[in-house]
Amino acid sequence: MSSIIRNALALSAVAAVAVAQGTTAPKLDAPCADAVIFMARGNNAPYQDSRTFPFVEATCGKLRAEGKTCDFIEVVFETMINGNFCEQIATGVRNGQSQITAFNKKCPCTHIILNGFSQGAWITGDILGGPGGCSQITTGLDNTSAPGNAIAAALLWGDVMHEANQPYNVLDGAGLQKDGRSAASLARLNRYAPVLRSYCAKGDPICANGNDVNKHLSYFELYTDDASTWAVGKLNDAAPLCAAPTPTPSASSPVVASSVGVASATAVASSSAVASSTAVAAPSAVAASSAVAASSAVAASSAVAASSAVAASSAAASSSVAALPSYPTSPVHISPFPVPQPYEPGCLPIMKIEYVYV
Secondary structure (H helix, E strand, O other), X not given: OEEEEEEOOOOOOOEEEEEEOOOOOOOOOOOOOOEEEEEEOOOOOOOOEOOOHHHHHHHHHHHHXXXXXXXXXXXXXXXXXXOOHHHHHHHHHHHHHHHHHHHHHHOOOOEEEEEEEOHHHHXXXXXXXXXXXXXXXXXXXXXXXXXXXXXXXEEEEOOOOOOOOOOOEEOOOOOOOOOOOOHHHHHHXXXXXXXXXXXXXXXXXXXOOOOOHXXXXXHHHHHHHHHHHHHHHHHHHOOOOOOOOOOOOOOOOOOOHHHHHHHHHHHHHHHHHHOOOOOOHHHHHHHHHHHHHHHHHOOHHHHHHHHHHHXXXXXXXHHHOOOOOOOXXXXXXXXXXXXXXXXXXXXXXXXXXXXXXX
């Protein structure tokens, strides 16, 4: 004889989902601002969703109040509720690492903030620490070299891979977890511990193995102000990624021609980063290296040309004196941001059927 025991584990296996009320394309690029936020949304949510987007508005608003520039980019991945979850995670990690790397090459002086919610938190954690639960060929971004060293702050909200008792955990679910990471993945993620914060509330079914889905869905309503203040503080504490521009040499200050050439090339390269939203990066780099070559080949005439280049680039950077890093910064002031896409929260009950033969 056999009996069938059906366990409806809806609460313990609940997934926070959303029904998009509209669709919008992901934002894939940004100018070389003082800070750019990479957003990874939750399961089944649209890009620029109304649940997580307030973090962008709050963080950029506080940075702009300090005279800094700020923008955002969205990590590209599918979030369909009936899709292959591990494939979605792997795609998000692969795209996220590629997008961050490409942006950093274009804007090496811009600090990066990562923000991931639910499924997006898993992806964000894997971008930093490598695979947490799905097989991927990655070990995460190295925090000691580009682009990892450009990350000033990273925030995880309701992370599926939340690991209990980590120094960066906050809220009353800090000592709880549902799945957690492998030891190797956690060790790699913890390289970013000084700039990492993981929000997990007791009762959250995703990160704390609880049974209150509202805990999972209310993070941004409750903690956006706190999180944005923390992220701005981390960015302000971060060391500049680029050196400040060399002052323009005056006529009364004798300067060796070759050293002027090098200084002007640095200024040209840096000012190219300032204008990266309107100029192509590769030609700018070629122009900069050409300036170095020209200044090395010619002495007197090069000094005059180099002085002009320095003056021009210094004028371009004069508006960034109050910014951090001090140089370069983008003159672009993005306002207002697109209207966030509304969506309705819901729960997906997952039925687990166990067959017990007696």
